Amino acid sequence: MPEAGSYGSLLDALRGVTWPARRTIRGPAAGTHRSRQRGISPEFTEYRPYRQGDDPRRLDWKLLARTDRAFLRITNDRATLGTTLMLDASASMAFPVATQAKWTQACRIAIGLAAVANSAGDPVGVMVAGDRGVSQLPPRTRRGVIGEMARLFETIAPAGRASLEEVLSLVRPTQRIVLVSDFLAEEDTLLRAARERITAGADVLAIHVVAREEIDPSRTSIIAQDPERPELKRSLVDETREGYREAFGAWRAELARGWRAAGAAYFEVPADEATDHAVRRIASPSGVASAQERGA
Known part of the structure; x- marks a missing residue:
């Protein structure tokens, strides 16, 4: 043996x-695998108009300053x-x-x-x-x-x-x-x-x-x-x-x-x-x- x-x-x-995982996974902890959770990781996915109750940390402040329109930067979080x-x-x-x-x-x-x-x-x-x-x-x-x-x-x-x-x-x-x-x-x-x-x-x-x-x-x-x-x-x-x-x-x-x-x-x-x-x-x-x- x-x-x-x-x-x-x-x-x-x-x-x-x-x-890497073969599919996106569920998981709150920071890791290296693509997660089904949407969050604030640096990996940009798409924009979405800001709605009341959204997390203001996801706002794209530079875009807001240029256009006077509030959009969220949607990203894929990473999980273990x-x-x-x-x-x-x-x-x-x-x-x-x-x-x-x-x-x-x-x-x-x-x-x-x-x-x-x-x-x-x-x-x-x-x-x-x-x-x-x-x-x-x-x-x-x-x-x-x-x-x-x-x-x-x-x-x-x-x-x-x-x-x-x-x-x-x-x-x-x-x-x-x-x-x-x-x-x-x-x-x-x-x-x-x-x-x-x-x-x-x-x-x-x-x-x-x-x-x-x-x-x-x-x-x-x-x-x-x-x-x-x-x-x-x-x-x-x-x-x-x-x-x-x-x-x-x-x-x-x-x-x-x-x-x-x-x-x-x-x-x-x-x-x-x-x-x-x-x-x-x-x-x-x-x-x-x-x-x-x-x-x-």
């Missing part, structure tokens, strides 16, 4: 990266956006067993995104769902939150099953919610829970971590075993390998369509992708897609 001191180069690579990162710590996230590449990548993505959000003054928290229940840190803005997350990840080893849909229901719907998982459990209930959060106002992102060995398994004969249901085993040989690859690719494409249809942003991240690159495309306003996400 990742050590708390192993993220330095990642954090250095992400300096200056921003992560609470971000909760939800990590799947079920047994399948420990694959491959020798490297635990999926879990390592999930932790690094969470640390990277948390650091980017924290640098903008956004409250950042984490919830990790595994066989021991939920380990969590509530959203905070203080500087030490990234180190606290790293130390929390050190104490967790993926095992058993995780009920992400139950954890998702605990998150405030006004927040940005980032799900980091391999989504190998029953996805229908999770999608339904995510759709409810989105309808209630949440900005949901689904980060699908996939091991290279899952995309392109070894050509040697192996026995594939479900880590969360050990009784399920299947041989993977030359005769079945191509069928597996086609089925796995079709499932990933269907998964992406389902999340996007629900209103979430979806990103597939190979476990061997450079984490800083993955974080940059997740945080990008344009949401740069991988070849798989473009349907290649």
